Amino acid sequence: MRREKSTPEYDLEMAKRLSRTRESMTLNRRIRSFIQNRYGVRDVATFVSRLICAIRPEDFYKSEELDKVPGVWADVYSGVLFEDEEWYVKFFIDDEGAVRLSVMSATWDGYIH
Secondary structure, three states: OOOOOOOOOOOOOHHHHHHHHHHHHHEOHHHHHHHHHHHHOOHHHHHHHHHHHHHOOOEEEEEEEOOOOOOOEEEEEEEEEEOOOEEEEEEEEOOOOOEEEEEEEEOOOOOOO
């Protein structure tokens, strides 16, 4: 059973700073495909960085422990207003070695993918 908590695990401002540096942010193929197919952008990292920077603290939904990586938590933001859509965003900050923002989900809120 997935554990959840109602407070963010990570500092949102730090996530925003990391998103502005391409070398400090990782995106999975699912995110890249979703954004390329729906928005036709080639620079998905910049698009996602702008999305992350649009997140407001009140958009926080929950933190959840990752099923595939026990002990690692991801923050979930829901209803993030960006590009005239409400978005669902899930990320964690990996501080093992170089600090990186790992974005696990970035899709329209309620969209099943």
